[in-house]
Amino acid sequence: MKRVLLLGFGNPGRGDDGLGPALAEAVAGLGLPGLTVDSDFQLAVEHAADLVGQDLVVFVDAALVGPEPFAFAAVAPSDDTHFTTHYVEPAMVLGLARRIYGARPEAYLLALRGHAFDAFGEQLSAPARANLEAALAFLVPLLERPEGMAAATEVCAAADFDWTARACSLAAFHPEIRSERGDA
Numbered sequence: 001m002k003r004v005l006l007l008g009f010g011n012p013g014r015g016d017d018g019l020g021p022a023l024a025e026a027v028a029g030l031g032l033p034g035l036t037v038d039s040d041f042q043l044a045v046e047h048a049a050d051l052v053g054q055d056l057v058v059f060v061d062a063a064l065v066g067p068e069p070f071a072f073a074a075v076a077p078s079d080d081t082h083f084t085t086h087y088v089e090p091a092m093v094l095g096l097a098r099r100i101y102g103a104r105p106e107a108y109l110l111a112l113r114g115h116a117f118d119a120f121g122e123q124l125s126a127p128a129r130a131n132l133e134a135a136l137a138f139l140v141p142l143l144e145r146p147e148g149m150a151a152a153t154e155v156c157a158a159a160d161f162d163w164t165a166r167a168c169s170l171a172a173f174h175p176e177i178r179s180e181r182g183d184a
Contacts, residue, residue, distance in 0.1 A: 001034040008039040008060040016114025016128040019062040048096035059090040063111035069131035075107040
């Protein structure tokens with residue numbers, strides 16, 4: 001049996017940014033064998049230690065842009081060591097886990113399309129709730145049979161995962177990031 005970690009991240013107090021933790025909470029209640037579920041406000045370098053002993057990890061986050069209702073893609077480790085207190089990317093966590101602990105789990109990112117990120121509050125918007133339900137219907141069978149994860153990436157639309165919710169928040173602090181992409 002594969003050991004799987006599902007790590008949902010996002011700020012539930014910022015509307016749809018809470019999609020990652022909401023999905024993690026829903027999946028945790030299923031009690032699937034071999035599955036560990038965790039959630040946090042944001043990824044940090046410390047999450048590299050959580051990958052030790054795991055065969056597979058699924059990062060779950062809200063996305064400001066991208067396909068509806070979600071996108072799903074493999075994540076490769078990055079040797080990038082650019083850290084900020086605002087955001088650490090899944091690829092960086094994987095790279096740290098590999099370098100520090102020798103951990104090499106398969107990794108995937110499920111990016112759920114959100115719509116309402118500006119208001120404070122712990123409510124998901126109606127479109128985000130619908131996207132959450134669609135993502136659960138997609139992901140739960142894969143968690144039950146994780147050997148199908150790689151094949152699932154071939155049929156899912158690929159999104160620009162550099163632009164998940166926290167990365168877009170980081171762009172607000174660094175306008176040059178946005179201008180490099182040509183976004184307004």
